[in-house]
Structures are given as C-alpha cells and as structure tokens.
Amino acid sequence: MYTIAIHGGAGAVTRQTIAADDDPKFRAGLKAALQAASNILKHDGSALDAVEAAVKCLEDNPLFNAGKGAVYTKKGVHELDAAIMDGKNLQAGAIAGVRNVKNPVSFAKVVMEKSGHVLLSGKGANDYALKMKIEMESDDYFYTKQRYDQWLQVRHTDFYHLDHIVEEIPERKFGTVGAVVMDNSGSLAAATSTGGMINKQFGRIGDSPLIGAGTYANNQTCAISCTGHGELFIRAVAAYDVSCLMEYKNLSLHEAMQKVVNEKLKNMHAEGGMIGADAKGNLSFVFNAQGMHRGSIDAKGVEYVALYGDE
Amino acid sequence: MYTIAIHGGAGAVTRQTIAADDDPKFRAGLKAALQAASNILKHDGSALDAVEAAVKCLEDNPLFNAGKGAVYTKKGVHELDAAIMDGKNLQAGAIAGVRNVKNPVSFAKVVMEKSGHVLLSGKGANDYALKMKIEMESDDYFYTKQRYDQWLQVRHTDFYHLDHIVEEIPERKFGTVGAVVMDNSGSLAAATSTGGMINKQFGRIGDSPLIGAGTYANNQTCAISCTGHGELFIRAVAAYDVSCLMEYKNLSLHEAMQKVVNEKLKNMHAEGGMIGADAKGNLSFVFNAQGMHRGSIDAKGVEYVALYGDE
Numbered sequence: 176m177y178t179i180a181i182h183g184g185a186g187a188v189t190r191q192t193i194a195a196d197d198d199p200k201f202r203a204g205l206k207a208a209l210q211a212a213s214n215i216l217k218h219d220g221s222a223l224d225a226v227e228a229a230v231k232c233l234e235d236n237p238l239f240n241a242g243k244g245a246v247y248t249k250k251g252v253h254e255l256d257a258a259i260m261d262g263k264n265l266q267a268g269a270i271a272g273v274r275n276v277k278n279p280v281s282f283a284k285v286v287m288e289k290s291g292h293v294l295l296s297g298k299g300a301n302d303y304a305l306k307m308k309i310e311m312e313s314d315d316y317f318y319t320k321q322r323y324d325q326w327l328q329v330r331h332t333d334f335y336h337l338d339h340i341v342e343e344i345p346e347r348k349f350g351t352v353g354a355v356v357m358d359n360s361g362s363l364a365a366a367t368s369t370g371g372m373i374n375k376q377f378g379r380i381g382d383s384p385l386i387g388a389g390t391y392a393n394n395q396t397c398a399i400s401c402t403g404h405g406e407l408f409i410r411a412v413a414a415y416d417v418s419c420l421m422e423y424k425n426l427s428l429h430e431a432m433q434k435v436v437n438e439k440l441k442n443m444h445a446e447g448g449m450i451g452a453d454a455k456g457n458l459s460f461v462f463n464a465q466g467m468h469r470g471s472i473d474a475k476g477v478e479y480v481a482l483y484g485d486e
Numbered sequence: 487m488y489t490i491a492i493h494g495g496a497g498a499v500t501r502q503t504i505a506a507d508d509d510p511k512f513r514a515g516l517k518a519a520l521q522a523a524s525n526i527l528k529h530d531g532s533a534l535d536a537v538e539a540a541v542k543c544l545e546d547n548p549l550f551n552a553g554k555g556a557v558y559t560k561k562g563v564h565e566l567d568a569a570i571m572d573g574k575n576l577q578a579g580a581i582a583g584v585r586n587v588k589n590p591v592s593f594a595k596v597v598m599e600k601s602g603h604v605l606l607s608g609k610g611a612n613d614y615a616l617k618m619k620i621e622m623e624s625d626d627y628f629y630t631k632q633r634y635d636q637w638l639q640v641r642h643t644d645f646y647h648l649d650h651i652v653e654e655i656p657e658r659k660f661g662t663v664g665a666v667v668m669d670n671s672g673s674l675a676a677a678t679s680t681g682g683m684i685n686k687q688f689g690r691i692g693d694s695p696l697i698g699a700g701t702y703a704n705n706q707t708c709a710i711s712c713t714g715h716g717e718l719f720i721r722a723v724a725a726y727d728v729s730c731l732m733e734y735k736n737l738s739l740h741e742a743m744q745k746v747v748n749e750k751l752k753n754m755h756a757e758g759g760m761i762g763a764d765a766k767g768n769l770s771f772v773f774n775a776q777g778m779h780r781g782s783i784d785a786k787g788v789e790y791v792a793l794y795g796d797e
Contacts, residue, residue, distance in 0.1 A: 297608035299689025378610025387723035412698035412726040419730035
C-alpha cells in the first residue's frame with residue numbers, strides 16, 4: 176500500500192481566475208506528476224525517490240512556478256529553492272537561490288546524500304552543482320512568455336509578489352510545488368520546490384527550502400509540504416508544528432493540519448495551505464485560500480485531481 | 487524583573503583546551519555582553535533591543551566566532567549568519583551568507599522591521615544592507631591572527647570545521663554567539679549570530695539564522711538560542727521543538743531543553759547546546775558537550791559566568 180499527495184500552489188484559484196484553456200492543462204500536469212511517483216512506488220520504490228519524481232515532473236512543466244516555469248526575480252533571472260526530507264532517518268537536503276539548475280529537487284537530494292550539509296545557498300550552491308555534475312540549463316530554458324510578461328508588468332516597482340498578486344494579473348497564487356508520499360514499506364518523505372516570489376530581490380528565501388517551515392518528514396508522525404505566504408510559514412514553523420501536534424498532543428494528521436492552517440496561520444493572516452501524509456495511509460489537503468492545485472492517489476489506489484475549493 | 491542568558495559557543499571547552507590567558511578574556515567578554523543587555527533592560531528597554539545589544543557586544547569581540555571574530559571560509563573570506571526573533575508578535579529577521587556587515591544581528595533586526603521578509607541571503611542581502619545604510623567594514627576589519635592561522639592549516643583540505651575541530655587545534659568548539667532575554671514587561675526575545683564553520687564552502691547555511699532551528703522566541707513558551715552541529719539542529723528543528731514540548735506537553739523550560747539536547751539531539755549524535763528563557767523568569771543552560779561559554783543575570787539580579795561543564 177502506498178499513498179501520494181501533490182500540490183502546485185494555493186491562492187485565488189477559482190473558475191474566474193483560471194483560463195478555461197488552462198484548467199485541463201493544470202489537471203494533466205498534476206496527473207502526470209502522480210503517475211511519475213506511482214511508477215516508482217508500485218515497484219516498491221522509496222518514498223524519497225517518489226517525491227523527487229513527482230516534484231521533478233512539476234518542475235519540468237512550464238505551468239508551475241518551479242524549475243522551468245519559475246518566476247523572474249527583479250533582476251530578470253530565476254533563483255530557485257527546493258528541499259527534500261526522508262522521514263525514515265530525518266535526513267534532509269535543501270538549496271536556496273540557485274540559478275540554472277534544471278531540477279532543484281534532485282539537486283537538494285544530492286546535497287542531502289553527498290554534501291554533509293543540509294542547506295546550500297546562492298553562488299556557493301551553484302559551485303557545488305557544477306562540482307557534482309548536476310544538470311544545468313541556460314537562462315533561455317527558463318524563459319516562458321507568461322512569466323516574462325508578468326515580470327515586465329512589475330519590474331519597475333519595488334513590490335514583490337507571491338507568484339502573482341498584482342491586480343492586473345487575475346490569478347493570484349502562491350506558486351510552489353510539492354509532494355508527500357508513504358511507500359510500501361510505510362516510510363514517508365516530503366519535497367517542495369519553487370521559483371519564489373515574482374520580482375523578489377535581496378536574496379529573499381521563503382519557507383520552501385527550510386526544514387520544519389515549508390517541508391518536513393518523520394516516519395513517527397507525518398510528511399508535509401506547504402505553499403503560501405512564506406514569511407508567515409517560517410515564523411509559524413508550520414510543517415514541524417503539524418508533526419509536534421501529532422507527536423505531543425496525539426492529534427490526527429488532518430486535525431493537526433487544520434489547527435495549523437485554519438487556526439494558527441489564519442490568525443497570523445497567512446494565506447496558503449499544505450498537503451500531508453501519515454504512516455497509516457492517511458492523506459490530507461488543508462488550505463485557507465480559495466483553491467489549491469492538488470492531486471492524490473490514496474491507499475485504495477483512487478486518483479483525485481482538483482484545483483478549486485469546492486472540488 | 488528581567489533575565490538574560492547568553493552563550494559564546496559549546497564544544498570541547500575544558501581547562502586543557504582553553505589557554506590560561508584566554509580564560510579571563512572569555513569571561514570578561516561574556517560579562518560585557520551581559521552588561522550591555524542589562525543596561526537596556528534596567529531602563530525598561532525591550533527584550534528585542536537587549537538581545538541585540540548582547541549579541542552585538544559578542545560580535546565586536548574578536549574572541550568569538552561572529553562579527554569581527556568570524557572564521558574564514560574556504561575562499562578566505564567571512565560569510566556571516568544571524569537571526570533575531572521577537573516573542574511578543576513572532577516577528578523575525580535573519581540573514582545568511584552576508585559579507586562585510588559589522589553587526590549581523592543588527593542587520594537581521596532591520597530585515598525584520600523593514601524588509602517585509604524574514605530571511606535574506608548572499609549577495610542580494612548585501613545589496614539590501616547597502617540600501618539600508620547598514621554599517622559595513624572592509625575585509626581587514628575581520629582579520630584576526632588566530633582565525634587566519636586556523637584557516638591556513640585547513641584551507642587546502644576539503645574538510646570543514648565546526649569552528650575548529652582539527653586535531654592540531656586543541657579547542658574544538660561550535661563557534662556561535664546568542665542571547666535570550668525576558669524584559670520587565672515579561673516579553674521574550676532571542677538572537678543568534680555566527681561566522682559558521684571554518685573552511686565552509688558552497689554557501690552552506692547552518693541553524694543559527696533559521697527560525698525554529700537555531701533561534702526561536704514566543705512569549706507563550708520560551709526564547710531559545712542554540713550552538714552546535716548546525717545540520718543536526720536543523721533536522722531536529724531544535725529551538726521550536728523546545729517550544730512545542732512546553733506548549734503541547736506542558737514541560738517546563740528546563741525539562742523541554744533537557745529532552746531536546748540530552749535525548750533527541752544526543753540520539754542523533756548532535757553535539758552542542760542551547761540557552762533558554764521563559765516568561766516566568768526561569769533561565770536554563772543545557773549542553774551535551776564538555777563546556778559552553780555562557781553567562782546570565784537571573785531574576786534576582788545574580789550574575790553567573792562560566793566556560794566549563796563543572797561550573
């Protein structure tokens with residue numbers, strides 16, 4: 176028995192804000208990512224490899240704000256963040272502010288497995304990517320017309336954007352992708368990847384690559400991947416808080432996620448959501464925004480894909 | 487009534503490893519930092535201002551691995567990390583991998599108060615420092631013979647060091663400084679600052695600037711600043727774990743710190759320690775290393791300064 180849950184960001188995701196043409200494309204992208212993870216898990220692959228495969232698939236899809244589809248920084252480049260954590264041994268790897276890395280999640284896995292460190296950043300992390308022969312792409316690869324046009328609208332302002340929050344751009348969404356998995360051995364893993372905020376500057380790092388904030392996995396409790404207003408998720412130590420509520424207060428996965436997203440984060444005016452898996456086969460999606468791109472394959476093998484709040 | 491606890495790193499701090507000449511200098515440095523915080527608190531200053539003042543004082547002291555006394559990276563420069571958190575409103579600011587900033591803790595406070603972000607990194611963070619007119623110093627300022635000689639011994643190796651862990655250098659210590667405070671209004675704050683590991687490379691970020699890992703403050707529970715093997719403190723989400731054990735399991739500050747440092751971290755073979763304050767006036771020092779540079783002024787106004795495990 177295995178389970179998979181993935182997300183492609185939360186926010187003002189409604190039938191009005193998502194173009195009719197894009198709706199099926201987002202769903203197809205989510206399905207492909209579920210399939211990528213499932214292909215590994217059905218052959219007794221590890222949760223760790225499965226979350227990597229799902230996130231890699233979303234990173235390769237230009238529709239999501241991660242990898243190829245990453246937003247532009249104020250300087251007109253792409254600075255990528257990702258994290259991965261193995262619930263079996265609490266090993267973790269993450270990278271922040273790297274450029275030209277095709278699949279940040281796979282790089283984060285190499286950091287976890289080979290570097291002796293958890294978090295590498297910026298130009299130094301790029302040096303390490305070259306040393307480890309991580310697959311790189313030129314800036315051209317990361318060009319998408321949609322993201323470039325978004326950036327042109329805001330590049331002369333100091334306003335930063337959570338994916339796209341400007342009035343002129345209807346779809347206001349926290350662009351992040353993530354996956355949580357329980358594999359056939361009952362082990363958990365989580366991974367998250369993002370291009371961060373549109374027009375971000377000053378080497379800003381959000382919650383995605385921070386263990387305990389945007390990403391966490393522990394076989395004793397849960398695997399969590401978050402998407403939302405990163406600064407508030409950091410201050411709330413959101414992902415680890417779910418784990419602590421389960422470990423110390425005996426809350427269920429869903430109860431703990433509800434408490435963190437719909438009480439603690441909501442009280443901080445933090446918009447967003449998270450996906451979770453536990454080691455008993457439960458999955459949960461909780462978000463306090465209008466919608467969240469999400470999908471799952473549950474313990475009975477039932478596939479679910481949704482974008483809006485009422486699905 | 488106010489309380490202050492500070493640390494200047496934990497590790498193989500023994501009467502054999504600390505030069506007899508250095509012992510009184512470390513103690514004087516710790517006393518000066520306590521005084522800096524006390525001067526603010528006795529005039530009803532805030533916990534936030536007091537932790538900044540204490541850490542600033544330690545950053546200005548060439549004996550501690552933070553600010554002026556920071557270790558050298560593999561490239562022979564200084565990359566500084568710091569974080570500050572206000573327990574009153576859970577606001578936080580942090581910087582990672584910045585260069586030439588005289589007082590990283592004060593820069594972290596500006597990030598918290600002015601940037602709209604929590605964590606800025608690398609060259610981007612340096613841009614922000616210039617924009618905000620943060621006090622900068624040339625590389626010369628950060629030269630200290632002791633740190634330079636340490637670096638010369640290891641620069642040609644790929645081995646990185648937790649402050650100094652090489653056999654040739656007897657004093658093996660996790661070089662970090664930190665402060666936790668309860669002010670007269672009962673509010674808490676925490677701050678941590680470090681130059682990181684000697685000979686570090688690849689933009690490695692440790693636990694110090696990560697909210698929940700090396701630094702955390704919440705008036706409902708505690709203020710914590712950690713020092714130790716950063717990667718393991720990140721994976722354990724050590725500082726926030728103390729808070730959760732207090733909030734969800736009703737453990738006392740000291741019980742929660744004991745559980746995290748002497749059970750959870752010890753089981754992960756994570757050497758180090760932490761200092762903590764709660765809103766009732768309690769202070770605690772817990773470390774699983776041989777010693778920790780530390781000091782406090784307790785609720786009765788009694789000053790305490792110590793280096794070794796048996797003091």
